[in-house]
Structures are given as structure tokens and as C-alpha cells.
Amino acid sequence: MVSRIVSKELIKLFQQFPVVTITGPRQSGKTTLAKATFPHLAYRNLEDPDDRLLATEDPVAFFRSIPDGAIIDEFQRVPELTSRIQVIVDERRENGQFVLTGSQQFHTSDRIAQSLAGRTAIIRLLPFSIDELHAGFADVPADLDTYLYRGMYPRVWDQRLDPTIAYSAYVETYLERDLRQLSQIRDLTLFQRFLALCAGRVGQILNLSGLADDTGISHKTAGEWMSLLETSFVVFRLQPYFANISKRLIRSPKLYFYDTGLASWLIGIEDRGQIGTHPLRGALFENVVIAELVKYRYNRVRRHNLMFFRDAKGHEVDVLMPLSGVTVPIEIKSAATFRPDFFRGIEYFREHIQSGPKGMVVFGGERSEERSAGHVCTLFTMTRTLDSL
Numbered sequence: 323m324v325s326r327i328v329s330k331e332l333i334k335l336f337q338q339f340p341v342v343t344i345t346g347p348r349q350s351g352k353t354t355l356a357k358a359t360f361p362h363l364a365y366r367n368l369e370d371p372d373d374r375l376l377a378t379e380d381p382v383a384f385f386r387s388i389p390d391g392a393i394i395d396e397f398q399r400v401p402e403l404t405s406r407i408q409v410i411v412d413e414r415r416e417n418g419q420f421v422l423t424g425s426q427q428f429h430t431s432d433r434i435a436q437s438l439a440g441r442t443a444i445i446r447l448l449p450f451s452i453d454e455l456h457a458g459f460a461d462v463p464a465d466l467d468t469y470l471y472r473g474m475y476p477r478v479w480d481q482r483l484d485p486t487i488a489y490s491a492y493v494e495t496y497l498e499r500d501l502r503q504l505s506q507i508r509d510l511t512l513f514q515r516f517l518a519l520c521a522g523r524v525g526q527i528l529n530l531s532g533l534a535d536d537t538g539i540s541h542k543t544a545g546e547w548m549s550l551l552e553t554s555f556v557v558f559r560l561q562p563y564f565a566n567i568s569k570r571l572i573r574s575p576k577l578y579f580y581d582t583g584l585a586s587w588l589i590g591i592e593d594r595g596q597i598g599t600h601p602l603r604g605a606l607f608e609n610v611v612i613a614e615l616v617k618y619r620y621n622r623v624r625r626h627n628l629m630f631f632r633d634a635k636g637h638e639v640d641v642l643m644p645l646s647g648v649t650v651p652i653e654i655k656s657a658a659t660f661r662p663d664f665f666r667g668i669e670y671f672r673e674h675i676q677s678g679p680k681g682m683v684v685f686g687g688e689r690s691e692e693r694s695a696g697h698v699c700t701l702f703t704m705t706r707t708l709d710s711l
Contacts, residue, residue: 324458324476326355327621328445333359335623336418340411341442343422343434347555347580348496350449351476352423356393360421364392368399381406391419398424404437411441425554443623448555449474449581451617453705466656466686466701467597470606473583474613489587493517507547512539516547520557520577521588525605528559528577555580560612563631563642563675572632582610607656608640611684611701615643615652618705631671639667639681645711651681658687665695682707 332355336342344352357365366388368374377384377400385406397403411419422442434442451474455462459479472478472485475492493514507513516537523533534544551557559575579585589602597603612628619626631651632638641652651668660683668681680696682704690699690707699707 323354323358324351324450324454324480326351326447327451327454328447328623329355329359331621331623332445335443335445336360336421338417339441339443340414340417340419341407341422341438342420342445343424343438343442344445344447345424346447347449348425349475349477349492350447350555352425352447353393353395354476355447356395356421356423360393363421364388364390365395366392367395369396374399377403385410393421393423395423396425397422404434408437408441445623446620448613448617448620450476450479451621451705452614452702455479456702464702466607466610467594467603469610469701470582470597470603471586471591471594473581473586475581475583478583485583486587486592489584492584493587507550512537513547516544517551517556518588520548520551521579521585522602523577524579524582524585524602524609525576527572527574529574556584558616560641561629563629572634576630578609578612580613580616582606582613585609604656607686607701608654611652611654611704612641614701614704615641618708631667631675637667637670637674639671642671643708645708648678649676650679650708650711653681653683655683655685657685660685660687660689660691660698662693662695664698665693668696679711682711 332342332344344356346352364387366373366377366384368377373384376387381403384403394403407420434444450458452469455474473489475488477483478485478488516533516539519533519536528548530544530548531541533548534541537544539547548557552559557577557579560578561575562572564573586597586606591597591600597606600606615628616626619628627644629642630638630640631642639651640654643650643652651671653664653668655664664683664685665681668683672678672681682697682699684699684701684704687700690697690703692698697707697711
């Protein structure tokens, strides 16, 4: 079993809070993490009809069956339980009572805000990180295209699944079911087109009007569907850098997927060999780097707070990352050969916008090194470089 980086923080938070909530996309390993970390706790799965029926019709009996606390899986299926948990933890006044897992961010956040505010810590678990994969599997390949194609979902790696089949099933069995629970999506064909068009726009400025027109839906519907995809941990927005400066800055976010394997399948890639010559390879590489940076923050129980910088004259930095009280500018280049001008945007940002530490270039090559302008690293050495800053 792959050891998850966030497990140490999970243990620590369980000792500091009466409830810990683990949220994230389906099949990201939430249940496995909870069971492996707390094998002494009872386990209840609210996807199980019997557990769900008891929790819904007789919550007192449900909690009487777990007097010493429990892992309650997919708790968003019976969100009313959070009110009962509030009463229990307030009466006991003890830390380390319940671990909740949930796959729908909207229901999770809404119920926590209402009932468990101040009583639970929240951990966001995404699919495997590069570091977790390399630590957990002896035969992980070292080529970038494999990661762009296969993605990081645990079952794809644990069971050596064909990514094309795995992500097709994932969309049909998980995404569509979850999204139908959250909203009335009547035309799944249109929604699938919308999802594919989103995948074709990774790394681009989000233009909801353009997405709506290309899909054949209203702007309002496009906004609703985008929110649903964010709620289900499929996509996220990278917000632009704002500052009280006179320069004209881009004010719209960029769009990214939490997993490039899913994005690759959605744009029609069915074989790893297609990646190398695909016109979106650079965008997919940028996406996987930014997703790894999000995981880096989440695995340390921090909001990712990532931004990008771009002004009206075309100066830009792909990512601005908060780290130890400073902002680290990071440029992403899929090219396998390093060029000094990769630092151009970083140097402009440090000179004209915000002074600070040296920047970092993550590129598609194989060799990390230190330059006078900053750090040069690969996808596989990126987190070690961040740890050294």
C-alpha cells in the first residue's frame, strides 16, 4: 500500500480535534487512508444501504453502535448526521472521536459550516503525488508522457488498469452519478461535450461565454456546470495575481484539472504514444506541475493559494506560490532543453512587481541545477527543491 504524505498531519489533527474530515474526489484513496491510519476505529459506510437506513431512520441507534467513535465513510449521503455529531462531541469534550470522509465538496463544506465549525479539521486528499508514486512502486517509469497519460488515480496504478477504460468508467459511474445528485442535468450528452471542451482548455484563461457558445448552452448553465465540476474535484481555477499597482493585469482565472489522466482521456488520447506529438502536451505538462503544487500545499494542510501573473503587455509567470511567508515565482516549460530565457518572466516580476526570493523553473528535461537567476528542476525533483527553499 502506498503511504500517503498527509497521514502524519492526519494523526496530529485527530489528536487536536474531536472530528477530522477527509474530502476529495472519488477514488482518491480517502477510505484507504482513514482505515490504514486508524485501524482501531469502527467503520461505517453510508453507501451501504443498511448503514444508511439506520443512520437516516434511527441516528440514535446508529451512534449507539459506535460508542468509541468511528470512521464514517461518504457521510454526505446522510448530511443530517453532522448535527448529531455536534451534540456528541460537545457532550464528550474529547479529541479524536470521528473521521468523516466525503466526495462532494459542496455538501461537505455546507454541513461543516452549519454544524461542525470549530470542531473539525479538514484534509483534502487528491490522487497520488509524484513523490508518493515513486515511494510506493518499484517499477514507476521516469518519462513524463506516462504521467500525463495515466494520471495519478490510485486504482489506475494499484491495479495496472488501462487508463482509457478506467477513466471512461470513472466518468460514467462516478462523475455522472455525483453530478446528478447535486443538480438536475437533463442532457448528459451536452454535459459530456462541456466536460471535453473544458479539458481542451487546460491552462487557458477561463472564458465561460466561449464555453457556453461552443457547447450550445446558456452562459448561466455554463457557470452552474463549472461550479459542479469544481464541487466534484474535477477542475479548479488558478486565480490571477492582484495588487494595488498601476499596471493593467489580467483579472480572469485559468482553468486546470486535478488530474491529467482524466483530461487526456477527455481530449481523445487513448495511447501514451499520442502524448509526445499532441498539440496540448505543453498545456498538460503545465497542468500536472500545477496539480503537484496544489498537492504539495494540501498534503501540509494548507490552502493552495496559488496564483498566476500576467499583464496586458504579455509579461507573465505561470505560478506564484506562497512558501514560508514569501512568494516564489515559478515558470513551467515542457521543453527538454533548458534555455536561460526561461527566467525572463520571473526576472520581470521580481524587478517590477514584487521583490522576493529567486524563482524556479520546472522544465521537461532530466537535470536539475542552480543558476544565478534561480533554481532549475524537473517534475521529479520539484518538491525537494521547494523543501530546500
